[in-house]
Ligand SMILES: C=CC1=C(C)c2cc3[nH]c(cc4nc(cc5[nH]c(cc1n2)c(C)c5CCC(=O)O)C(CCC(=O)O)=C4C)c(C)c3C=C
């Protein structure tokens with residue numbers, strides 16, 4: 133029997149307050165997170181954004197105990213998945229590969245090689261594919277594979293997304309049903325799916341399937357939930373955790389919560405749909421910020437369904453996914469990272485007159501140059517704005 137390495141992909145999170153700045157820098161350095169027309173500006177901009185954001189982020193991490201629980205929970209999921217697979221007769225070892233914090237993808241790949249693994253199954257802990265999450269981790273693995281002949285020789289099978297897998301849908305519906313049964317009025321409790329957002333351009337320009345997968349997933353969960361409860365419930369899907377000035381997928385969670393409050397919804401059951409572990413965006417954003425907004429809007433009972441973490445139905449679902457990937461057709465990294473249509477991830481380079489993609493790129497570049505000059509002036513204390521007495 134082959135020795136199988138199950139490589140679990142996740143985003144990673146700062147474990148201590150001092151990690152927040154460097155974690156944010158890693159995140160914003162990723163072109164899959166901020167798509168810039170000029171790659172040379174990626175690192176300076178990452179530095180600037182992480183510096184500007186780190187105060188707000190640190191405050192959020194402090195409010196949940198000073199760091200993210202993501203590593204601890206992901207490692208627990210990895211251990212439970214490994215023992216489940218071994219009980220089923222698979223010679224499996226699990227590895228955790230985080231994209232922006234420890235344990236980094238590179239170190240997980242090093243462990244896989246050192247342990248003499250013979251075949252790798254890549255399982256993102258994101259049920260829904262997005263360029264910004266699974267896509268970014270698949271690309272990181274592609275880079276590592278190109279640079280490392282020993283890793284390149286290892287057979288690899290990828291699970292691209294699993295938003296419709298029965299194990300996952302059943303586990304989600306089971307957790308929601310438990311919460312609904314505790315409601316004052318179970319049949320009228322409003323189910324509020326809050327998914328992590330992505331910029332709208334990812335979906336509309338780059339062909340990210342994320343929104344479609346989220347919508348299909350919410351519909352499947354609602355269908356299974358109605359079977360479990362014996363009645364349908366009203367529901368809403370909205371997108372949270374917006375960062376920066378561009379437009380993200382709508383409706384935004386905060387707006388949808390206010391609207392439901394105005395409509396007189398009293399009992400709300402919030403379901404964090406794109407996350408499988410507790411982390412800053414469930415523990416701080418939903419439990420503290422969104423609860424406050426909903427309460428102010430008149431919602432009297434705000435409940436939140438816990439993240440799946442190590443729910444046994446969920447862990448069994450992950451084990452089934454691994455076994456199905458091993459038995460099914462090979463999906464290599466190139467196939468897993470591919471988008472449904474051929475798209476340019478970065479805006480085109482060719483100059484053309486008029487208000488078009490090209491002019492937007494050049495507007496963006498000029499803005500970047502101006503912005504960088506402004507930054508330089510702020511740092512050095514010399515420049516045209518000082519000369520004019522404006523700074
Ligand atoms: C489905 C999950 C996620 C998507 C899609 C996603 C896209 C995305 N995120 C940012 C910016 C930030 N994300 C941050 C933390 C964070 N995000 C996810 C998940 C998704 N992100 C996780 C699991 C975490 C880790 C949380 C933890 O507990 O540490 C952060 C840092 C936290 C903060 O300051 O708010 C940022 C920033 C963008 C820009 C984006 C899509 C382009």
Ligand SMILES: [Fe+2]
Pocket residue numbers: 328373
């Ligand atoms: Fe995020």
